Amino acid sequence: MKIGIDLGGTNIAGGLVSDDGKLLYKTSTPTVTDSEGALLSAIAKVINEIKAQADGAEIDAVGIGVPGHADDKTGIVVYCNNIPFVNTDLAGYIKKETGLPCTIGNDANAAALAEVLFGAARGYQNAVMITLGTGIGAGIIFNKKLFTGCNGAAGEIGHMVICPDGIECNCGRRGCYELYGSATALKRQTREAMKKHPESKLWEFAKTLDGVTGKTAFDAMRAGDKAGAEVVNQYVRYLSSGVIDIINLLFPEAIIFGGGVAKEGEALLAPLREIVDRECYSLHGNKTHFLSAELGNDAGIIGAAFLGE
Amino acid sequence: MKIGIDLGGTNIAGGLVSDDGKLLYKTSTPTVTDSEGALLSAIAKVINEIKAQADGAEIDAVGIGVPGHADDKTGIVVYCNNIPFVNTDLAGYIKKETGLPCTIGNDANAAALAEVLFGAARGYQNAVMITLGTGIGAGIIFNKKLFTGCNGAAGEIGHMVICPDGIECNCGRRGCYELYGSATALKRQTREAMKKHPESKLWEFAKTLDGVTGKTAFDAMRAGDKAGAEVVNQYVRYLSSGVIDIINLLFPEAIIFGGGVAKEGEALLAPLREIVDRECYSLHGNKTHFLSAELGNDAGIIGAAFLGE
Structure with a gap:
């Protein structure tokens, strides 16, 4: 039996996870961002609450996925954008407070691990999970690790x-992938198309510029809208790169x-596959x-529970 | 004791390699490109010649590095640009002809393996070797494999x-890394600078446009030449990307x-490191x-011998 914690900027979500990846109990509490100490103590409290639900079964691992740079080898959270952790010995603190072995990692990595162990890629040894959200995150799995x-x-x-020479990124480079391929980027591209095409059906789906979601352009494309289809095509091209x-x-x-x-499924993946098949280097094998x-x-949560495996 | 073969477009180089990576005997013969059969038989002949040098010591592995797409799992050479192998069961043939276990792999991968096992990166578990030649090749090593x-x-x-939208590549994309960061690219960039700057010291080192090497711009820079320094700076920027x-x-x-x-050593690596330190994502740890x-x-040769490890 394991405990997985998904530490987010808004909530601390956590749960009791069976050795075969089933989520048996789930809980969530708002993320305290007042101070490092308050947040550490809130995380320990969630873990102890979950532990109490285990009915005395042995907990052999606690894992915590963190929205930032977590060094899995040292157990130290190096830096997070929206959370008051800087060089924080998170694994050490949790071990001390709960008496349980603890491993930390990046949240996108934890999600990737879950999908390879128990989700979409459970039949594969080597996979990369790309998460299209506010930015673009990825987890790389080799030999199921x-x-x-x-x-x-x-x-x-x-x-x-x-x-190169594209949009400026807060990382110090220009033209980064997530400025063109993330959900945020897709929304920006959709709004730009709406401004250029007041006649487009994009307006029917979004109502206002503020109403744009990652789904708007796909919905408009499905309704036969040319501007919507152009937004999707260009987005898929960026993504393919x-x-x-x-x-x-x-x-x-x-x-x-x-x-x-990614919930668009084949509407996203089919055109993406077509470009990749044409342009990737090895056309053989x-x-x-x-x-x-x-x-x-x-x-x-599920992937976090297995970070120590 | 192992045998390593480095199959090139010009020569078949091979050698007897000790279990601790020493090259004990080395031989080379021109690459026959008349037919698949003639080349297979030439490779087997080189292996048998090297085997005869082992003084009866047991050969526990033969490895062959191939300048193209070699599938290490199936032993099949899928495709090579300059060699008459297409879906050729190279490992199977060599096993049959020599009675020795045989593993194949890409030549850049073999070189990377050698550098991590016995060369520059022998103290590291995870490394990438980037070879700057006619193109840019790489080998990726995780946990010494x-x-x-x-x-x-x-x-x-x-x-x-x-x-993107850069120079057209024979792979079907535009603006590929090797069109800007390979030795070939550096030579092209040097020639372009020579045409623009007839006064530059680049001419002293290269004499003619045909005399340009990967060293020309570095030599001119060291002699205080502005155009040479500009070529090197721009090349390092491309490389850093x-x-x-x-x-x-x-x-x-x-x-x-x-x-x-890469023989330029710190003249190349120091400015490269400076850009990378500034622009890579994680500035911590x-x-x-x-x-x-x-x-x-x-x-x-040395890396090829260990392809089966």
Whole structure:
């Protein structure tokens, strides 16, 4: 029996997870951001609450997925954007407070691990999960284990440059992948198309510029709207650029797409596959399979529970 | 005792390699490109010649590095640009002809393996070797083992796009990394600078446009030439683009640079490191070390011998 914690900027979600990846109990509490100490203590409280639900069964591991740079080897959260952790010995604190072995990792990595162990890619040994959200995150799995690099930070594909001299990124480079391929980027591209095409059906679905979601352009395309189809086509082209780079570099057996945009399924994956088949370097031999994530929001909790495996 | 073969477009180089990576005997013969059968038989002949040098010591492995797409899992050479192998069961043939177990792999991968096992990166578990030659090749090592992806083709970093809408590549994309960061690209950039700057010292070192090498711009820079320094600066910027992408994705402990250009050592690596330190995503925690390859041309033979490990 394991405990998984998905630490987010808004909530601390956690649960009791069986050894075969079933979420047996789930809880959530708002993230305290007043101070490092208050947040540490809130996380320990959630873990102890979940532990109490185990009916005395042995908990052999606690794992915590963190929205930032977590060094899995040292147990230290190096830095998070929206959370008061800087060089915080999170694993050490939790071990001391709960008496349980604790491993930490990045939240996108935890989700990737869950999808490969128990979700969409459970039949694969080597896979990359790309999460299309506010930014673009990724988790890299080799031989059913996470690859985190020399400092726990591997998988930052959102900051590969796909448009040199493109939009400025807060990472210090220009034209980063996530500025063109994330859900945020898709929404921006949709709003730009709406301004250019006041006649387009994009307006019917979004109502206002503020009403745009990652679904708007896909909905308009399905309703036969030309501007909507153009937004989707251009977005898929941007997305393909990073996907082809990853395939040329790693040739994973599978790429799993997660996040809201990935819910479009084949409407997203079919045109993406077409571009990749045409442009990826090795046109011979096995191809990388494209999959949609299956575990949704629970992936973060389930994967966190297995970070120590 | 092992046998390593480095199959090139010009020569079949091979040798007897000790279990601790020493090259004990080395031989070379021109590559026959008349037919698949003639080349297979030439390779078997080289292996039998090397075997005869082992003084009866047991040969426990033969490995062959191939300049193209070799599937290490099936033993089949899928495709090579300059060699008459298409879906050729090279490992199967060699086993039959020599009675020895045989593993095949890509030649850049073999060199990377040698540098991590016995060369520049022998102290590291996870590393990427980038070879700057006619194109850009790479080998990816995790836990001292090659990572080759689902079809043996992983490591094609030369075909990551760094300049969308840039120069057309024979792979079907535009703006591929190797069109800007390879030795070939550096030579092209040097010739362009020579045409623009007839007063530059580049002319003193190259004499003619045909006399340009990967060293010309570095030599001119060291002699205080402004155009030479500009060529080097721009080349290092191009090179950094792909290096940062790889670091953001994999955060390897080390990147080893091989090929002629890498012989510039710190003249290349110091400015590269400066850009990477500024622009790579995670500015915290451990950094990726930059190293120059140590084993030179022997890396291909030595690494090939260990492809089956």
